[in-house]
Amino acid sequence: MAQIVKNKNKTKYDDIDKVLDNNKSKKAAGKPKKQNNKNKQTKKNVEEKGLWERFMIYCHGIKEEWKKIHWTKKYDLVKYSIAVIVFVLLLGIFFYIIGAVFARIVTLLG
Numbered sequence: 001m002a003q004i005v006k007n008k009n010k011t012k013y014d015d016i017d018k019v020l021d022n023n024k025s026k027k028a029a030g031k032p033k034k035q036n037n038k039n040k041q042t043k044k045n046v047e048e049k050g051l052w053e054r055f056m057i058y059c060h061g062i063k064e065e066w067k068k069i070h071w072t073k074k075y076d077l078v079k080y081s082i083a084v085i086v087f088v089l090l091l092g093i094f095f096y097i098i099g100a101v102f103a104r105i106v107t108l109l110g
């Protein structure tokens with residue numbers, strides 16, 4: 001399903017991973033043993049660009065996921081909060097009574 005959504009909202013950053021993987025495989029296949037300083041500098045620039053592109057993909061993914069969040073309505077949030085508070089109070093009273101009963105039993109027997 002994520003692939004379907006991705007195809008609908010295609011941007012310029014969607015296919016960057018494929019391009020970067022292809023560049024890495026091409027470099028690995030035809031890699032010369034000796035490298036001069038010029039090749040090292042261009043490699044460094046490519047790696048920096050790849051890092052920036054990957055960062056942009058990451059930011060784009062966060063933006064897309066942020067759009068998918070469904071926030072709870074205020075009415076429902078208040079209703080659920082009240083239910084939790086009442087439930088915790090009832091359990092607290094229940095365990096207090098159980099503790100008092102067992103304490104009373106121990107004092108009568110002991």
